[in-house]
Amino acid sequence: MLTFLALTSVALLGIVPEQSQAIAIYTGWERHALVGSDIRLSCSFFSWRWTSEDVTFSWTYRPDGSRDSISIFHYTGGAAYVDNKGPFRDRLEFVGNPGRRDGSILLKNLELNDNGTFTCDAKNPPDIVGRPSSVRLLVFEKVPIQAGVITGAIIGVVLGLLVLIVVIYYLMRFLVARRVFSLSVSKHGKKKKEGSQQRQGPVPPADPSKIKV
Amino acid sequence: MRLILLGVLILHVIILILLIVSTAASAWSVADNSAKDLWYKCSTNNGGYRCQPSSNEDWIQAVQALMILSVLFCFFSLIAFLYQLFRLVKGGRFFFTAIFQILASVFVMCGAIIYTVMRPDDGTHTNFGYAYVLAWVAFPLCLISGLIYIVLRKKE
Numbered sequence: 001m002l003t004f005l006a007l008t009s010v011a012l013l014g015i016v017p018e019q020s021q022a023i024a025i026y027t028g029w030e031r032h033a034l035v036g037s038d039i040r041l042s043c044s045f046f047s048w049r050w051t052s053e054d055v056t057f058s059w060t061y062r063p064d065g066s067r068d069s070i071s072i073f074h075y076t077g078g079a080a081y082v083d084n085k086g087p088f089r090d091r092l093e094f095v096g097n098p099g100r101r102d103g104s105i106l107l108k109n110l111e112l113n114d115n116g117t118f119t120c121d122a123k124n125p126p127d128i129v130g131r132p133s134s135v136r137l138l139v140f141e142k143v144p145i146q147a148g149v150i151t152g153a154i155i156g157v158v159l160g161l162l163v164l165i166v167v168i169y170y171l172m173r174f175l176v177a178r179r180v181f182s183l184s185v186s187k188h189g190k191k192k193k194e195g196s197q198q199r200q201g202p203v204p205p206a207d208p209s210k211i212k213v
Numbered sequence: 214m215r216l217i218l219l220g221v222l223i224l225h226v227i228i229l230i231l232l233i234v235s236t237a238a239s240a241w242s243v244a245d246n247s248a249k250d251l252w253y254k255c256s257t258n259n260g261g262y263r264c265q266p267s268s269n270e271d272w273i274q275a276v277q278a279l280m281i282l283s284v285l286f287c288f289f290s291l292i293a294f295l296y297q298l299f300r301l302v303k304g305g306r307f308f309f310t311a312i313f314q315i316l317a318s319v320f321v322m323c324g325a326i327i328y329t330v331m332r333p334d335d336g337t338h339t340n341f342g343y344a345y346v347l348a349w350v351a352f353p354l355c356l357i358s359g360l361i362y363i364v365l366r367k368k369e
Contacts (some may be wrong), residue, residue, distance in 0.1 A: 147269045159285075160259035 023047045023130035027120050030136045033110050034143055040095060041135055042104040045121035047127045053078070054125045057096065057103030061087070063116040073105055087113070110139050214368055218298070221365065223295065224358050225314075229287045231351040232321065240266070240327060240342035248342055250328070251277050272331040278298040278326035280348070286317035287355065294362070301367045311362035318355035325349050 025044040033039040043057065055210040056076040062069035072083040072092060080094040088107065103122055107114065114137060121132035239255065240248040247256030250272060255264040267273060290313030297307050325348045 145269050145271060145274070148264065149272065150271050150274035151278040151281070154275060155282055155285075157280055 004033050017163055021127055021129075023122065023124055023127040025122050025130055025133040027118075027133040027135040029136065031144065032138050032140060033112060035112060035139055035141050036107060039106045039110060039137070040104055040106050041118055041120075041137070042102070043122065043133070044101050045097070045130070046123040047101075047124040047126065048067065049127055050124050051101055055098050055101075057098065058121050058125045059103075059105055060119045061088075062119070063113070063118055066116075069117075069119065075103060089115060103145070107137075109136075112123060112139055112141070115139050145173060214330065217365075218293065220359055221358070222294070224361075225287075226356065228351055228354050228358055229291060230282070231354070232280070232284045232287055232317070232345050235344045235347040235351060236284050238342075238344040240341045241333055241344040241348075242332065243340050246275075248304040251344075252344075263339035272327055276324045279327070282314045283317045283320035283355075286313045286320065290314040290317060290359075300304075303367055305367050307362040307367075308366055311359050314355060314362060318352055318359055321348055321352045321355060325352060328342075 025043065026045065027041065029045045031041065041059070043059070054077070056074070058071060058075070060069040060071045061075035070086050072086055072088050073094065074081045075094065075096075075098060078098075082092045082094060082105075083089055091108045093106040093108065095102075095106045096102040100128070101122075101124075103120060117134050117136050119132045119134045171179060214338060236251070239251060239253040241250035242248070246258070247254065249255070250267055252267060253264045254267045255262065290310045293313055294310040297305075297310060301307070325345070327343065328348075
């Protein structure tokens with residue numbers, strides 16, 4: 001009896017840790033925005049369980065060059081608590097849908113001081129073991145042109161025009177040839193009816209400049 | 214006739230090589246120990262040789278695009294020349310080759326002009342590098358080669 005109990009408890013201890021599995025949190029990697037604009041930082045998670053009612057989302061912010069992070073948002077028990085004392089007071093809004101595992105926040109009226117790392121941590125009890133995910137926010141005064149965009153655009157347009165011109169050229173030649181061909185067929189038919197002895201063939205182009213490639 | 218064709222072909226290949234070197238080498242501006250544009254900014258400090266990507270301004274991207282287009286068009290004209298050499302009717306002119314070659318020369322000219330005008334005057338990097346000189350050398354050669362193709366006629 002005792003050994004049976006011991007074996008069962010060992011087996012249960014072996015099974016129980018598997019009941020709380022890891023949760024995977026997804027945010028973006030890096031976000032770029034202009035000064036004065038709004039940006040939506042998205043956060044969602046993957047968990048094997050149904051979304052529980054005790055699901056929590058929390059966002060923390062660490063400015064560039066600082067080592068401390070402060071908490072700016074927390075959602076728990078069905079209510080969202082936004083920052084009302086920190087750098088984002090009156091600029092933060094919760095736009096997520098916890099029922100759909102979306103814990104996104106909206107930052108309004110960005111300033112240059114808002115550069116930093118935003119970390120989202122989500123918990124779906126009993127799945128609480130997970131690594132918080134971070135997204136870096138870069139605020140620009142003027143959005144820099146990415147390398148190669150203009151280069152690619154110019155090359156693409158010129159090559160596209162080249163292909164278009166070649167296609168149009170061959171199309172025109174083809175259409176003209178067709179009209180010439182149909183004309184010679186009708187002439188050929190008429191002449192045959194009249195019983196002419198002249199040899200009719202396709203119109204030979206006498207001008208060498210007409211023959212291209 | 215064969216000698217002329219060979220000479221024209223060699224000139225074309227030389228122009229293509231000049232254009233490729235000018236486009237690929239990042240040495241349009243040089244300073245004491247560094248060279249930059251079109252693709253990288255490389256400098257030799259006492260610590261070693263370091264390179265970083267050059268600035269993404271719109272005019273540099275335009276020069277990059279024009280140089281790449283000139284290399285492509287010169288290459289297309291070489292292919293067109295070889296093709297027309299064997300397929301052109303007697304007495305015909307190498308029009309396609311000439312058009313592509315002249316377009317390539319126009320692109321090199323535009324790229325070199327844009328670079329000359331828009332280069333920032335900040336004290337360092339005041340000298341023009343060898344890649345810039347090669348671009349200006351390739352432009353008249355390319356134009357002359359294009360004009361030769363207009364004048365050239367296929368005989369016998």
